[in-house]
Amino acid sequence: MAIQKRKAKFNRRSPIAAAIVLAAGLLLSGGGYAIASSAVAAEAAPNAADIAEGHKLFLANCASCHGKNAEGTQNAPSLIGVGAASVDFQVSTGRMPGAASGPQLEVKPVQFNASQTAKMAAYVASLAPGPAIPDASLIAANGDSTRGGELFRINCAMCHNAAGAGGALTQGKYAPNLMGANPKEIYEALITGPQNMPVFNDANLTPADKNDVITYLMFLESNPSPGGNELGNLGPVVEGLFVWLAVLGGIIGITVWLGAKSN
Amino acid sequence: MSTASNTQKKGGFLAGTANYLDERVGVAGILKEFGRKVFPDHWSFMLGEVALYSFLVLLLSGTFLTFWFQPSMAVVEYNGVFAPLKGAEMSIAYASTLDISFEVRGGLLMRQVHHWSALLFVAAAGLHMLRVFFTGAFRKPREINWVVGFALFVLGMAAGFTGYSLPDDLLSGNGLRIIDGMIKGLPVIGAYTSSLLFGGEFPGETIVARLYGLHILLVPALILIFIVIHLFMVVIHKHTHYSGPGRTDSNVVGYPLMPVYVAKAGGFFFLVFGVIMLVAATFTINPVWNYGGYDPSPVSAGTQPDWYIGFLDGALRLAPSHLEVVDAFGFTWAFNILLPMIVGVGLLAVVAVYPFIEGWVTGDKREHHVLDRPRNAPVRTAIGAAGVTFYAVLWAGASTDLIATNFKTSLNQVLTTMQISLFVLPVLAFWITKRACLALQRKDREIVLHGRESGRIVRLPHGEYVEVHEPLEEFELYKLVDFKAYQPTLARPNAQGKITIRARIRAGLSRFFFEDRIMPVTGSELEAAQHDHGPAIESQETKALH
Ligand code: HEM
Numbered sequence: 129m130a131i132q133k134r135k136a137k138f139n140r141r142s143p144i145a146a147a148i149v150l151a152a153g154l155l156l157s158g159g160g161y162a163i164a165s166s167a168v169a170a171e172a173a174p175n176a177a178d179i180a181e182g183h184k185l186f187l188a189n190c191a192s193c194h195g196k197n198a199e200g201t202q203n204a205p206s207l208i209g210v211g212a213a214s215v216d217f218q219v220s221t222g223r224m225p226g227a228a229s230g231p232q233l234e235v236k237p238v239q240f241n242a243s244q245t246a247k248m249a250a251y252v253a254s255l256a257p258g259p260a261i262p263d264a265s266l267i268a269a270n271g272d273s274t275r276g277g278e279l280f281r282i283n284c285a286m287c288h289n290a291a292g293a294g295g296a297l298t299q300g301k302y303a304p305n306l307m308g309a310n311p312k313e314i315y316e317a318l319i320t321g322p323q324n325m326p327v328f329n330d331a332n333l334t335p336a337d338k339n340d341v342i343t344y345l346m347f348l349e350s351n352p353s354p355g356g357n358e359l360g361n362l363g364p365v366v367e368g369l370f371v372w373l374a375v376l377g378g379i380i381g382i383t384v385w386l387g388a389k390s391n
Numbered sequence: 392m393s394t395a396s397n398t399q400k401k402g403g404f405l406a407g408t409a410n411y412l413d414e415r416v417g418v419a420g421i422l423k424e425f426g427r428k429v430f431p432d433h434w435s436f437m438l439g440e441v442a443l444y445s446f447l448v449l450l451l452s453g454t455f456l457t458f459w460f461q462p463s464m465a466v467v468e469y470n471g472v473f474a475p476l477k478g479a480e481m482s483i484a485y486a487s488t489l490d491i492s493f494e495v496r497g498g499l500l501m502r503q504v505h506h507w508s509a510l511l512f513v514a515a516a517g518l519h520m521l522r523v524f525f526t527g528a529f530r531k532p533r534e535i536n537w538v539v540g541f542a543l544f545v546l547g548m549a550a551g552f553t554g555y556s557l558p559d560d561l562l563s564g565n566g567l568r569i570i571d572g573m574i575k576g577l578p579v580i581g582a583y584t585s586s587l588l589f590g591g592e593f594p595g596e597t598i599v600a601r602l603y604g605l606h607i608l609l610v611p612a613l614i615l616i617f618i619v620i621h622l623f624m625v626v627i628h629k630h631t632h633y634s635g636p637g638r639t640d641s642n643v644v645g646y647p648l649m650p651v652y653v654a655k656a657g658g659f660f661f662l663v664f665g666v667i668m669l670v671a672a673t674f675t676i677n678p679v680w681n682y683g684g685y686d687p688s689p690v691s692a693g694t695q696p697d698w699y700i701g702f703l704d705g706a707l708r709l710a711p712s713h714l715e716v717v718d719a720f721g722f723t724w725a726f727n728i729l730l731p732m733i734v735g736v737g738l739l740a741v742v743a744v745y746p747f748i749e750g751w752v753t754g755d756k757r758e759h760h761v762l763d764r765p766r767n768a769p770v771r772t773a774i775g776a777a778g779v780t781f782y783a784v785l786w787a788g789a790s791t792d793l794i795a796t797n798f799k800t801s802l803n804q805v806l807t808t809m810q811i812s813l814f815v816l817p818v819l820a821f822w823i824t825k826r827a828c829l830a831l832q833r834k835d836r837e838i839v840l841h842g843r844e845s846g847r848i849v850r851l852p853h854g855e856y857v858e859v860h861e862p863l864e865e866f867e868l869y870k871l872v873d874f875k876a877y878q879p880t881l882a883r884p885n886a887q888g889k890i891t892i893r894a895r896i897r898a899g900l901s902r903f904f905f906e907d908r909i910m911p912v913t914g915s916e917l918e919a920a921q922h923d924h925g926p927a928i929e930s931q932e933t934k935a936l937h
Contacts (some may be wrong), residue, residue, distance in 0.1 A: 300799070356673040367510060368699075368701065383434045
């Protein structure tokens with residue numbers, strides 16, 4: 129047994145194995161992407177008036193950075209092929225229109241209403257096929273929260289923390305706190321991979337997997353800790369600060385106060 | 392028997408019991424002796440007690456947890472009430488922790504009581520140590536008790552770490568993985584030690600059961616024994632006191648242990664107990680259900696140990712990253728792991744032996760029962776401040792990621808800043824503290840010699856305005872002059888007429904400690920000052936007027 133195990137390990141480390149894994153991964157993700165984009169292409173085309181109005185809004189608000197035809201400039205990437213989901217995510221969470229600032233574009237107050245957002249999304253989607261805004265059935269949050277939790281811990285916790293409280297990345301970048309994100313936003317984040325987040329296409333996480341993850345996150349959001357105030361769910365550091373400042377500090381405060389009273 | 396029943400009639404049940412016990416084991420004699428021990432009154436003397444009471448709470452809540460906790464790593468399918476884990480495979484240890492949290496009546500409260508009091512136990516012990524350090528309470532005859540107290544602090548860390556790992560959740564498993572990595576980082580013995588400890592390759596199937604044995608048996612037993620020794624020595628040595636009139640190195644001023652102090656202590660126990668209960672009932676600690684069962688593949692962002700292990704985690708994080716592996720002497724040396732371990736263990740070692748270092752430098756063999764005001768031992772206080780700063784930077788080092796996200800800075804910058812701070816800040820802290828102590832001592836001298844500024848301005852007949860200085864009351868005066876300033880010793884030749892290296896080192900240290908010093912005001916100085924000043928009005932011109 130032990131010897132066999134060792135052998136298996138050795139094989140996994142060999143360069144040929146790595147190449148095979150890499151090739152398989154590429155095939156899978158490429159295939160997944162093809163399936164995803166063909167699904168988008170099959171969708172009913174939004175009407176031309178919406179697209180035209182979307183283009184107008186785009187020219188007024190976005191073209192300065194992304195170019196008149198969303199072809200991209202020095203300041204911002206091309207949006208051709210990013211899909212409606214990306215626009216919807218970026219605009220409805222208040223990330224776009226971007227403002228040049230620190231290492232990561234920040235979330236700002238949302239500037240467009242739902243219909244304006246939809247029109248811009250339709251415009252960008254009309255340029256080339258890309259991930260579409262998810263159907264209500266995909267984000268019903270009625271999946272398996274246990275599996276969702278497992279997937280979350282394996283795929284997301286290293287950046288977003290096991291309780292979804294967020295975490296630091298390198299050079300001032302960070303993965304945000306996920307409490308407050310709605311199902312559509314989560315799904316769109318997964319299929320578009322905003323900024324430093326990787327894309328989780330349907331080959332990585334099937335739509336059902338995504339729904340499970342959403343189910344899990346919705347459970348966390350709607351079930352506060354049974355143990356009382358969560359102290360931001362930031363874990364032992366905050367607990368330690370709390371014990372020093374509030375608990376030990378409180379006890380000393382009471383002692384001094386009692387001492388002062390009795391004198 | 393008849394006496395007992397007689398008394399029972401007279402004095403009720405309590406008196407009856409007391410009498411019963413007295414007649415059989417002579418408790419009255421013991422209690423009388425013990426009860427006449429005297430314990431002084433000051434809030435900083437209560438810190439040790441906070442630790443003691445937290446430990447009692449730990450024993451009680453921990454025993455409650457043992458009724459339900461099962462230290463097995465065998466895998467089961469969870470079928471409890473917590474929906475997002477239903478059907479998940481997990482260890483029995485984790486499943487039983489979830490059951491304690493969600494299904495045992497009062498279980499979650501007890502888990503939280505246990506964990507909060509664990510944090511409080513080590514925090515109170517740590518602050519208690521600092522009080523002892525900064526007031527010089529570790530000097531002869533209490534050096535051994537300092538070491539015992541130090542052992543308690545380290546045992547507290549051990550108890551906490553072994554307990555933290557029991558629930559076998561993702562967070563604690565990540566913590567164990569780090570320990571495993573550190574052990575494996577030891578040259579030569581690393582891999583063998585890890586394999587012995589975990590019963591094979593990490594995580595193995597036995598570590599939780601082994602830690603459980605340590606956590607509920609060995610470590611608490613050691614803590615209990617050390618607490619008994621610690622308190623026994625306090626009784627033998629008697630408690631120290633702050634200086635004041637009538638307080639000397641040969642007496643203790645305070646209340647007798649019985650009844651005043653015991654009544655107070657009893658009340659204080661309930662106060663500490665009450666605060667822990669209140670916090671445990673309202674604030675979540677270690678929500679293990681969020682983390683999921685341990686699985687070696689995922690690692691969560693923001694993985695940190697409990698605060699008392701934080702300084703070691705910080706040392707690991709702050710270690711420069713290009714030191715990873717050096718091949719030398721046929722072995723691999725992982726200095727990125729060895730260096731932090733040396734720093735952590737070294738820091739603790741210095742703390743453990745500090746009283747002996749200071750005792751050797753001063754050569755002071757007298758007993759001390761009156762505490763130092765921190766300012767009157769400037770170099771010791773400054774060393775303490777530097778040590779606390781060093782520890783604090785290591786500690787903050789364990790939360791570089793949280794600092795980066797919460798203050799919107801770059802993780803890399805935070806890390807570099809801390810690496811530099813680790814060396815610069817303690818030196819700064821030393822210098823500032825020493826200067827501050829010397830300045831405060833000078834001010835004390837001023838006040839003793841010239842009285843306190845009263846804020847009352849008087850106009851003299853010829854039109855000059857002066858401020859009236861009020862002489863101090865005897866009580867305060869005592870506090871300000873009652874200390875000893877050591878002189879640096881010189882390296883003297885020994886019997887063979889040679890100056891040994893040891894003597895040189897000692898002289899060097901002595902110079903380091905005592906070259907800058909402020910002497911306490913002597914009686915004759917005080918008299919001279921009072922004579923000079925007459926009505927305690929401070930001003931050159933006034934003097935000329937006399
Ligand atoms: C002496 C100081 C002690 C310290 C610092 C300490 C600390 C801890 C900590 C931090 C945990 C993790 C709790 C959690 O789940 O969040 C724990 C768990 C546990 N402790 Fe202790 N403990 C101490 C003494 C004891 C004693 C005396 C007992 C039993 C007689 C005990 C029994 C347990 C049990 C059964 C658990 C696992 C249950 C659980 O995690 O929910 N502990 N301890």
